[in-house]
Amino acid sequence: MNTLIVERQAGPGVALVTLNRPAVLNAFNTEMWQELWALFRELAYDSALRCVVIQGAGERAFSAGGDLKERNGMTDAQWSAQHQLIEDVLLAIRDFPRPVIASLHGIAHGGGLELALMCDFIIADATADLALPESRRGFLPGGGGMQNLVRAIGVRKTKQMLYAGMRIDARTAFDWGIFNELVAAGGHLARSLELAGEIARAAPQAVRSAKLTLQHGADTDFRAGYALDLAHHNMLVRGPDRLEGIRAFNEKREPQWTQQ
Structure with missing residues (x-):
């Protein structure tokens, strides 16, 4: 370049x-x-x-x-x-x-x-x-x-x-x-x-979801933004990285994320 x-x-x-x-x-x-x-x-x-x-x-x-x-x-x-x-x-x-x-x-x-x-x-x-x-x-x-x-x-x-x-x-x-x-x-x-x-060091999928919800939620009303928050929250808590994050915290180690 x-x-x-x-x-x-x-x-x-x-x-x-x-x-x-x-x-x-x-x-x-x-x-x-x-x-x-x-x-x-x-x-x-x-x-x-x-x-x-x-x-x-x-x-x-x-x-x-x-x-x-x-x-x-x-x-x-x-x-x-x-x-x-x-x-x-x-x-x-x-x-x-x-x-x-x-x-x-x-x-x-x-x-x-x-x-x-x-x-x-x-x-x-x-x-x-x-x-x-x-x-x-x-x-x-x-x-x-x-x-x-x-x-x-x-x-x-x-x-x-x-x-x-x-x-x-x-x-x-x-x-x-x-x-x-x-x-x-x-x-x-x-x-x-x-x-x-x-x-x-944060969970990649959680960061990507946070960016999406904040970018789009800021351009709409509270309830529509909150619906976006909950949609991504519910998706992430059912994924493997939520389990890994909590396990790593309790084991006092860095988490190994699997979701990109």
Whole structure:
């Protein structure tokens, strides 16, 4: 791959994906979106995979968003074709069957922030610098950023960020609820991999079911969401991993999961 670095065994069952265009602050060009699309389709069928971590290469950025030099002069048809690919990739990350962690440092603007918001968690360091600046370029975010932000921080703060393309620092983003955790500068990847390792030790089918019920339950009313919870609960308690988990606890050992 030309725009990504993929480490399949960053930890047991953990894949580390690095956005690798540091000279342009890891801005997304069409090739990077194509490689992300192919990669996440491939990873979805990796039965040994438990968690994916995404980071940006270099010291300055997670990703500055879309490559505006590539986009300069694009026809409407070219823009639409690229954007369909972007939508496919971002939804593939949101709906990926295993947890995805954004390990964020430095600049995360536009599509960079939108990609991070599609992940299950964001672990950020103190250098993080966030913005959705599209209103300053004559359009609006098109990668789910508005919907993900309003669900994370509410309507008023989202308006504050969107209307003027406002930049916010790491502490503000954490206080508002955009990040799960805020760590010291340079500590984002170590903490992300530590968290990924913790996820990898849990029962794979239970984690996958939790992601499904939380993703879909959050978009519906309480009773419909609770029905999803119970459907997956009842499925899992009748499986072998529930017996193994309880047995391992009582025998003071790590469980050996059988359901993928």
